[in-house]
Amino acid sequence: MESKISIQNLNLSIGKNQILKNINLDIPENQVTIILGPSGCGKTTLLKCLNRLIDLEENVTITGSIFLDDEDILHTKSDLPGIRKKMGLLSQRPYPLPMNIYDNIAYGLRINGIHNKQIIRESVEHNLKQVNLWDEVQHRLKEPASRLSIGQQQRLCLARGLAVKPEIILADEPTSALDPLSSTAIEKKFVELKEEYTLVMVTHILRQARRIADYVVFMYLGEIVEHGTADEFFNHPKQEKTKAYLQGIFN
Amino acid sequence: MQISIAVIVLVLSLIVFSIFYRGLPSLTWEMISQTPKGGYYFGKEGGVLNAIIGSLYLAFGATILALVMGLPVAMLMNIHLRKFKKLVNGVRFLLDLLWGVPSIVYGAFGFSVMIFFGMKTSLLAGIITVSLFILPIMIRAIDEVVKNVPVGLLEASMSLGSNKSQTAFMVYVRQCSSAIVTAIMISFGRAIGDAASVLFTTGYTDSIPTSVMQPSATLPLSIFFQLSSPIQEVQNRAYASAAILTIIILIISVLSRIISNKYNKNKIS
Numbered sequence: 001m002e003s004k005i006s007i008q009n010l011n012l013s014i015g016k017n018q019i020l021k022n023i024n025l026d027i028p029e030n031q032v033t034i035i036l037g038p039s040g041c042g043k044t045t046l047l048k049c050l051n052r053l054i055d056l057e058e059n060v061t062i063t064g065s066i067f068l069d070d071e072d073i074l075h076t077k078s079d080l081p082g083i084r085k086k087m088g089l090l091s092q093r094p095y096p097l098p099m100n101i102y103d104n105i106a107y108g109l110r111i112n113g114i115h116n117k118q119i120i121r122e123s124v125e126h127n128l129k130q131v132n133l134w135d136e137v138q139h140r141l142k143e144p145a146s147r148l149s150i151g152q153q154q155r156l157c158l159a160r161g162l163a164v165k166p167e168i169i170l171a172d173e174p175t176s177a178l179d180p181l182s183s184t185a186i187e188k189k190f191v192e193l194k195e196e197y198t199l200v201m202v203t204h205i206l207r208q209a210r211r212i213a214d215y216v217v218f219m220y221l222g223e224i225v226e227h228g229t230a231d232e233f234f235n236h237p238k239q240e241k242t243k244a245y246l247q248g249i250f251n
Numbered sequence: 252m253q254i255s256i257a258v259i260v261l262v263l264s265l266i267v268f269s270i271f272y273r274g275l276p277s278l279t280w281e282m283i284s285q286t287p288k289g290g291y292y293f294g295k296e297g298g299v300l301n302a303i304i305g306s307l308y309l310a311f312g313a314t315i316l317a318l319v320m321g322l323p324v325a326m327l328m329n330i331h332l333r334k335f336k337k338l339v340n341g342v343r344f345l346l347d348l349l350w351g352v353p354s355i356v357y358g359a360f361g362f363s364v365m366i367f368f369g370m371k372t373s374l375l376a377g378i379i380t381v382s383l384f385i386l387p388i389m390i391r392a393i394d395e396v397v398k399n400v401p402v403g404l405l406e407a408s409m410s411l412g413s414n415k416s417q418t419a420f421m422v423y424v425r426q427c428s429s430a431i432v433t434a435i436m437i438s439f440g441r442a443i444g445d446a447a448s449v450l451f452t453t454g455y456t457d458s459i460p461t462s463v464m465q466p467s468a469t470l471p472l473s474i475f476f477q478l479s480s481p482i483q484e485v486q487n488r489a490y491a492s493a494a495i496l497t498i499i500i501l502i503i504s505v506l507s508r509i510i511s512n513k514y515n516k517n518k519i520s
Contacts, residue, residue: 053406058334085412095403098426098517107421108411144517157407164411 004029004168004198005050010064010074012045014057019045021222023064027215032190032199034209034230036245037219043202046219047170050200051087052080068168085112088161088197090171094153096145097160101137104145104156108164127159131189151182158189169193171201175208187212206246210234218242270497274490282491287457292477294484299492304459305467306496308374310443312463313381314389317438320382321389322431326419328390329397330405343394349387355447357384362451375463377453384448385438392437396430397423404519426518432511440500446471470496 003026010023019042027033035043048054049066052073065072073083097104105124114120124141128134133155137148145156154174161169171190175183190199191212203209209216209230216233218225218241226233226242237243282298291297328339361380370376400423408418424431446469454466455476470492477489 051410053409056333056402056405056409058336081409081412081414084410087410089406089410091403091406093403095401095407096519097404097408097422098519100517107408107413111411111413111417111421146517146519160411170410 002029003027004068005200006067007046007049008065008067010046010049010062010066012042012049012054012060012062015059019222020049023224025217025224025227027198027200029198030194030196031214032194032201032212033215033217034213035200035202035217035219036206036209037204038245039204041219042222043204043219044172047172047200047202049074050168051084051089051170053084053089055080085164086167088158088164088166088169090154090158090161090169090174092173093177094150094157096148096153096156099145100142101145101148101156102141105160105163108160112164123163127163128156130162131155131159132185133159149182151178151185154178154182154186155189158186166197168198168200171199173203174201175203175205183208206248218245220245267497270490270493272490273487274492274494277484277487277491278494282488283495286459291457292480292482292485294482299468299470299473299488299495301457301459302468302470302473302492303495303499305374305453306443306470307499308460308467309377309381309449309453309469310439312374312378313385313442314435314439316378316382317386317389317442318435321386321434322393322424323419324390325393325397326416326423328394329400330415330419330423343391346387346391346394350391353447354384354445355450357381358448358451361448365452372452372454372466373464374453374460374467377449377467377469378463380448380452381442381445384445385441388441389434389438392434393427393431396427400426425514428514429511429518432507432514436504436507439503443499444471444496446475470499 005027007023007025007027010020011018012020023046035046037043045054048057049062050073054060054062062074064074066074068083068086071078076083097107099107102124105127106120109120109123125134125138128137133152136152145153148156154177158169169190175186178186187208190201193199194214201212213230213233215227216230217227218233220241226237226239233242234246237246279298281296283303284300285296285298286301287299288295288297328342332339357380361376361383365372365376404422404426405418408422409415413421449469449472453469455468455472456466457468460467474489474492474496477485477492480486480489
């Protein structure tokens with residue numbers, strides 16, 4: 001099992017609160033890695049460290065390193081947009097860009113220097129098909145993205161992320177605002193996408209984790225309690241806390 | 252609450268009524284199509300075209316200059332400097348102070364700078380002075396809305412590989428387009444309606460300026476000069492000039508509403 005991202009001795013504090021404590025973790029390539037844990041355990045913060053969106057927060061102190069293909073992205077001097085581009089992000093609720101559906105996908109290409117209309121048009125179609133949205137929107141590509149339903153918006157956000165050809169897809173509870181049908185669509189897509197991408201998804205829905213996880217990380221109060229393959233984790237948990245969490249008697 | 256609304260509506264309609272009641276009879280085609288001829292200020296022939304054109308030049312120039320300076324500042328405060336909340340709040344406080352400074356102070360400041368450089372009263376000096384005067388209004392009006400853009404939109408844009416400036420000018424500007432139009436409108440209204448800041452800097456002349464280095468007439472000053480005349484006819488023309496000013500502002504407001512509605516449809520909630 002090849003690891004795509006390797007987190008070493010990561011500590012993070014915001015002000016005087018330590019949010020992440022000594023995180024050591026290897027995220028396997030071309031698999032769905034699920035980060036589980038109760039609210040406020042630092043899952044989202046960990047995700048934000050990966051694509052360096054944590055830089056936008058105030059009073060953050062980080063130590064340790066995160067290696068993406070042998071490059072320490074936490075201390076890199078090279079360009080941050082380039083690193084972020086490698087990691088598509090799907091947030092808790094979809095944030096389509098304030099433009100029409102077509103431009104939502106074209107935006108990522110344009111800022112990365114692609115202006116050829118033919119290439120952009122093909123990419124829009126290809127990526128909308130990837131997320132099964134093409135049939136629904138092909139006749140109204142010039143409509144504002146904000147008019148789509150939440151479920152459609154989330155798929156559009158996924159398509160937009162895929163268009164810039166990332167290597168990793170980060171998802172922060174991507175289905176929490178969606179109806180069951182749209183959730184299932186996203187979940188199915190994730191399983192398909194692992195052929196080409198490495199997926200990291202934060203969730204607190206245990207059943208969702210069981211359905212799609214290849215590798216599971218369980219966090220509690222800023223620490224990793226246990227991590228392992230889905231089979232190990234769900235069927236043979238080692239830690240007491242994990243067992244309690246899986247049985248739902250956790251508080 | 253009903254009483255205060257009634258008072259506001261009453262006062263506003265009284266102002267508009269008095270302007271048009273006294274101004275409309277004098278508001279002839281001659282008034283808006285000609286510059287003052289000899290004896291205009293004694294009630295003879297001529298119009299205030301010099302002041303209309305001068306005011307439009309001045310207000311457009313100052314608004315564009317203030318937008319070019321102000322929009323990047325508002326974006327910088329909320330995107331690039333979002334980690335430095337204390338600094339940004341300090342800047343906000345400073346801008347609010349500047350907003351409250353009377354325009355005559357800007358006029359005096361502009362005048363002293365002009366003396367330092369040995370400049371004479373000119374359209375350019377007026378545009379620069381007025382743009383400084385409306386800059387705090389422009390920045391704070393935009394900032395107040397940009398500040399409330401959800402951070403998720405910033406993260407979404409950044410995660411696609413755009414840098415902060417691309418996010419500012421390609422995403423935030425669209426998201427806040429109606430607020431930006433409103434800011435432009437408020438600033439334009441202040442710029443075209445202010446008399447004190449142009450008194451020393453733009454001067455006054457009866458001809459239409461042909462270069463930015465020439466002095467220029469403005470509507471507020473033209474109202475002021477005509478209103479100080481003892482001749483009834485000239486005083487009525489002051490009201491006519493005020494009516495012209497009001498109509499210009501009305502047209503700008505309607506236009507900007509139309510424009511902002513056109514761009515607002517893409518906004519995400």
